[in-house]
Amino acid sequence: MKRSxxxxxxxxxxxxxxxxxxxxxxxxxxxxxxxxxxxxxxxQAAANDPLVQFPKLTLPYxxxxxxxxxxxxxxxxxxxxxxxxxxxxxxxxPQQGTMIEMADSNSLKAYAREYTATKVMxxxxxxxxxxxxxxxxxxxxxxxxxxxxxxxxxxxxQFNKLLEGQGVTKDMIVNQMDLINQSINVMKKNIDDATLxxxxxxxxxxxxxxxxxxxxxxSTEKRKPEEALxxxxxxxxxxxxxxxxxxxxxxxxxxxxSKESGGLYENADVTQWVPEFKExxxxxxxxxxxxxxxxxxxYHIIKVENRKxxxxxxxxxxxxxxxxxxxxxxxAKNELDKLITKFNIPQSKxxxxxxx
Numbered sequence: 001m002k003r004s005x006x007x008x009x010x011x012x013x014x015x016x017x018x019x020x021x022x023x024x025x026x027x028x029x030x031x032x033x034x035x036x037x038x039x040x041x042x043x044q045a046a047a048n049d050p051l052v053q054f055p056k057l058t059l060p061y062x063x064x065x066x067x068x069x070x071x072x073x074x075x076x077x078x079x080x081x082x083x084x085x086x087x088x089x090x091x092x093x094p095q096q097g098t099m100i101e102m103a104d105s106n107s108l109k110a111y112a113r114e115y116t117a118t119k120v121m122x123x124x125x126x127x128x129x130x131x132x133x134x135x136x137x138x139x140x141x142x143x144x145x146x147x148x149x150x151x152x153x154x155x156x157x158q159f160n161k162l163l164e165g166q167g168v169t170k171d172m173i174v175n176q177m178d179l180i181n182q183s184i185n186v187m188k189k190n191i192d193d194a195t196l197x198x199x200x201x202x203x204x205x206x207x208x209x210x211x212x213x214x215x216x217x218x219s220t221e222k223r224k225p226e227e228a229l230x231x232x233x234x235x236x237x238x239x240x241x242x243x244x245x246x247x248x249x250x251x252x253x254x255x256x257x258s259k260e261s262g263g264l265y266e267n268a269d270v271t272q273w274v275p276e277f278k279e280x281x282x283x284x285x286x287x288x289x290x291x292x293x294x295x296x297x298x299y300h301i302i303k304v305e306n307r308k309x310x311x312x313x314x315x316x317x318x319x320x321x322x323x324x325x326x327x328x329x330x331x332a333k334n335e336l337d338k339l340i341t342k343f344n345i346p347q348s349k350x351x352x353x354x355x356x
Contacts, residue, residue, distance in 0.1 A: 050152050056165055057090040057097045059083065061108065061346040070116045071342040074123065077116055079346075084168075085115045088176040091168050092144065104350045109343055117328070117336050121183035133181035137174045144173075187327040188320075196319045200312045208315065209270050211281045211307040214245050214263045219254035219298040232292035232299040239289045245303055254298065264305075276300075281307070 063069065063079040070077040089111075090097030103111065125133065145159060152158040163169060200208070216235060218228045235252060239245055246262025253259050270281045276295045280302045284290045292299040 051158065051162055051165060053151065054094060054162060054166065056167055057087055058101055059086065060101055060103055060348045060350050061105075063346040067344065067346075069344055069346075070112050070340060071344070072116055072120065072340045074339075075119065077112060077119065082112060082115065084172050085176060086111065087167050088173050091163075091166050091173060102350060103348060104352070105345050105348045108348055109345045112343065112345060113332075113336065113340070116340060117332055118179050118183045120336070120339060121186045121331065122179045124186045125182040129182055129185040130178075133185055134174075134178050136181050137177035140177055141170060141174050184324060187324050187331075191320060191323045191327065193316065196316055196323065197312055199319055199323070200315060205309060206271055206278065206282055208309045209282060209307060210267050210310060211270050212264065212266045212305040213268070213281050214249065214303045214305055215255070215258065215265070215277075216245075216249045216253045216263050216301040217255040217298055218252070218292075218301075221254075221298070225294075225298075228299050229292060229294075232301055235301055236289055236292065239301070239303075245289070277302070280304075 063082075065078065065080040065083070067079040068076045069079055069082045086100050090100060099107075100111070148162060149155070149159055152162065216232075218232045218235075220228045231252070235248060238248065246264070249263025250259060253263055255263070258265055270278050273281065274295045274297075276293050277300055280290060280293045280300070281304055284302060284304050286304050286307055289301065289303045292301055294300075
């Protein structure tokens, strides 16, 4: 399971708060857990009281605070710890709160397993790691507070009411981020720059390349391939005569993701694209309109506006994040389940009814 909350960096949580980009919530196509999204009256309520945008998390289960949720070699996770963990997740990323409220018992087990992993790894941190982790947690809290204050008219009293309404305190939030940071620092210990440079050197050129590409897609979904090809060739001819690419893209493209930007995907990793589009982005002459490129989506008219291979320094933190994720996955796969001796997950109200 990928880390649903920490994502390996508490700084990411600040971004998640601003964008509302909880990964699982995105996959489930859920609207943010905000009453203001429900009706025009809700929008008016949000304008009058911005706190309604951030309702308290409703847990999908009931459990005693002293109950033991997870037993593992060297410790336990109590009901209180688990609830604080979930409430802090909701505070740092309300989209995740939506997923928690929808969680069945299996999903709750996954959250409990993740929190246990964080506790176990954090227990392996040394004094220097603990000092650094706590300082970073304090700084990150202040960043998150600043962002929330932006929603709340920079009103300190409103922010304090928000904390109270969410069922969290500054100490709870900082302590959770501190644990996350400690677990990250333990994994970072074996990921030095030399190791990352070795990974960089072993990457193929495509994996290190970003490009700004302008394109027009003529889809074959609702037209015959030969018709799409004719339209594409006609557009190539017009472009080579000097017509404006962005204007034609806005008018003709069947790609909704780039229509409003005049067909432009800017500074994008070329590896995210389908093979034929990627190949054209890597090999086509910069500044020239190429012949139509066929993919499963249709025909693409492509103009590479610029292309560069990222340096090691530019990719270092991206590589570090990837290495940390792999280290976490390896720990979860090879160690964690051997350390956990028992789950006592409370039943969720979202569980499917038992078959009779």
